[in-house]
Amino acid sequence: MTTDLVSDNLNRAETSVNPLCRVCVPRSFLLVSGVGDATHPLNAFDRALRSAGVGDLNLVKVTSILPPGVKPGVRAELPGGAVVYAAIGSKVSTRKSELLSAAVAVGIPADWTAPGVIMEGGSDDPADILEEKVRDMARQALADRGQVMAELKSVSVQHRVQVAGAALAAVLLW
Numbered sequence: 051m052t053t054d055l056v057s058d059n060l061n062r063a064e065t066s067v068n069p070l071c072r073v074c075v076p077r078s079f080l081l082v083s084g085v086g087d088a089t090h091p092l093n094a095f096d097r098a099l100r101s102a103g104v105g106d107l108n109l110v111k112v113t114s115i116l117p118p119g120v121k122p123g124v125r126a127e128l129p130g131g132a133v134v135y136a137a138i139g140s141k142v143s144t145r146k147s148e149l150l151s152a153a154v155a156v157g158i159p160a161d162w163t164a165p166g167v168i169m170e171g172g173s174d175d176p177a178d179i180l181e182e183k184v185r186d187m188a189r190q191a192l193a194d195r196g197q198v199m200a201e202l203k204s205v206s207v208q209h210r211v212q213v214a215g216a217a218l219a220a221v222l223l224w
Contacts (some may be wrong), residue, residue, distance in 0.1 A: 076135060077224035078123030081117065081154060083219040085223040091142045091216070098140070098209075098216040106130040106132030112137055112223065114191070115165030116156055122203070126224065133221040139184070143214045151218040155208035157188035157200035159197035167191040168221045177217075181206035 082104055086097025099105040103146050107128060112135045128134065141150040151174070157167045169187035175182045192199050209217045 057089055058103075061125050062156070075096040075117050076120055077117075078126075078224055079156065080083070080123050080125060080222045081156065081203060081218075082206040082222060083152065083205045083207035083216070085150075085217050087209070087215045089213050089216045091144060092101055092105055094214040094216040095140070095142055095218070098218040101213070102216050102218055102220065104134070104136075104220070104222065108133045109138065109220070109222075114168040114170070116158065116168055116221075117138030117223070119162050120153045120223070123224070128224075132189070135218045137168040137170050137223075138218065138220045139172050140216065140218045141174070142214070143174075143211050144154065144214045146213070148211045148215070149174055149176065150211060150215055150217040151180045151203060151206060151208040151209060152217040153181040153184045154219040154221050155184040155188040155202060155204035156221055157192040157197075158200055158201040158203070159192055159195075160200040161197060162199055164195070167195070167199075170219065170221070172217065177206035177208035 082102040083103025084098045099120040139152045154170045169184040
């Protein structure tokens with residue numbers, strides 16, 4: 051795909067009157083996090099999604115690229131069942147008393163026409179240690195692309211398992 055074709059597609063997505071085109075190239079992002087515990091691992095993960103405020107959305111997992119020019123958003127009122135792209139870091143366990151953590155970091159380049167990066171992770175490390183790891187990964191990923199970092203945003207969360215536990219951190223893109 052040539053650069054001109056990519057630029058043309060981005061310009062059409064920005065100026066199109068069809069609101070569905072904005073879903074193809076997200077214009078906003080939001081960092082969220084949550085934890086949950088339940089009797090079953092899937093229910094614990096569902097509770098972590100609900101704790102993060104995204105439990106009624108259909109999250110579609112994406113890889114770690116932030117579209118060029120995307121801006122930080124505020125929590126949007128989306129209808130239940132809405133499909134939203136997300137880069138997700140999570141950890142689920144049934145080992146009682148295990149420490150779970152999840153973190154995400156967003157590296158925003160100084161060149162707003164260049165893509166940024168999203169790094170995510172789930173671990174049994176404390177949240178602050180995992181958060182620093184994903185921040186370091188975002189710094190390295192931008193440097194690998196020859197980009198200068200303009201801003202670095204991150205969020206982390208941790209949870210001690212009671213029965214079945216989950217920790218989740220995500221970057222929503224819409």
